[in-house]
Amino acid sequence: MDARSIIARLRRREVPTGDELRWFAQGLADQGVSDAQAGAFAMAVCMGSLGTEGRAALTLAMRDSGRVLEWKLDGPVLDKHSTGGVGDCVSLLLAPALAECGAFVPMISGRGLGHTGGTLDKLEAIPGVTTAVPQDRLHDLVAKAGCAIVGASADIAPADRRLYAIRDVTATVESLDLITASILSKKLAASPDALVLDVKVGSGAFMKSMDAAAALAQALTETAVAAGCKATAVISDMSQPLAPALGNAPEVAEVMKALTGEANGPLVTLSAALGGVVLASAGLAGDVQDGADRIAATLRDGRAAERFGRMIAAQGGPLRFAEAWARFLPEANVIREVGAPGPGYVAAIDGEALGLAVVALGGGRQVESDVIDPAVGLSRMVRLGDKVEKGLPLATIHAAREDAAQRAEAAVRRAITLAETPPDLPDLIRDRIG
Known part of the structure; x- marks a missing residue:
């Protein structure tokens, strides 16, 4: 050949x-x-x-161009993948919740890409946490803590690493075949028994239309099943940030609020829905609703928070992070609110523009060598349909410098559209395939 x-x-x-x-x-x-x-x-x-x-x-x-992981564990190995969005920190909730339901979760994740945040960057906002874990140690971490969130080592799907870099500079990123192979080659290298795929659609996603999202969801599930892995895709809405925060430490704060019962919004709802799908696929729940109820229960009663704390400690983080998380997360030098320019209903949110505003604050990378500031970002974001009065906050900015905060304020104002009448609100879960 x-x-x-x-x-x-x-x-x-x-x-x-x-x-x-x-x-x-x-x-x-x-x-x-x-x-x-x-x-x-x-x-x-x-x-x-x-x-x-x-x-x-x-x-x-x-x-098969690299190493394919093998597991000797007392339960099914489950995993989840998201196609990327803003305020999407589901992985940090779902990994410990699935572990509490009897699964083992070796989640090989990525860093921020474009306007979307990266799970590894979020996790590394916690002091001491390392996501560079040798594969032989990964097995021990998963066996003891039930879950681990790590980066791909150099010997996991090396063909994808090479081809991805080539695609980035040859205008061939937007190929259904290449996107599917890139996502699943890494996920299948972790040898999961079942996989749930969260395909995002909307202003904060890479897929802006339902047709594009459905085509990708179909390709992903068909390919995973053909490769011998049980897989289901959930198409979820990304016409606004999933959590009311963007940025690394701000999103971790929202995760901890959800894990400790302080928050119960779309982030919790979607985490439970995705978990229910994959638990049912693996036989750990009677059906999807039973699985979702089991995930929700681990979030309500604190079991998932305790499991998350064990995972953080195992990966080098603070021993009592789950109990005193607020004192460990870094804080930005400048914290200021963005007031609404007038009264109205929040009619549209440009999620991609908000994500790029966080990147400009230093919460993401403009070039590969950039060092991320984990403290910067946005919090207390309004949601679609919220009614605001002039001067009331649309969001809170966390910035390193005053000039950066001013630029972010202008970007937030441009990204949020107010109208005299409330909009039709999209369903959080648009469809399920597989």
């Missing part, structure tokens, strides 16, 4: 064989394929379609 013939087949709108895709994935991993050939491959896939079988073959080939 050779790269040129495989690329030529793709150019002719032919789907390469499984052996050819495995060969190419291995070439990506071991540098046997050049950057030019990788770019041509990505463009050829982007311009055509691999179909269900070809997509599954590419996903498995990229998964």
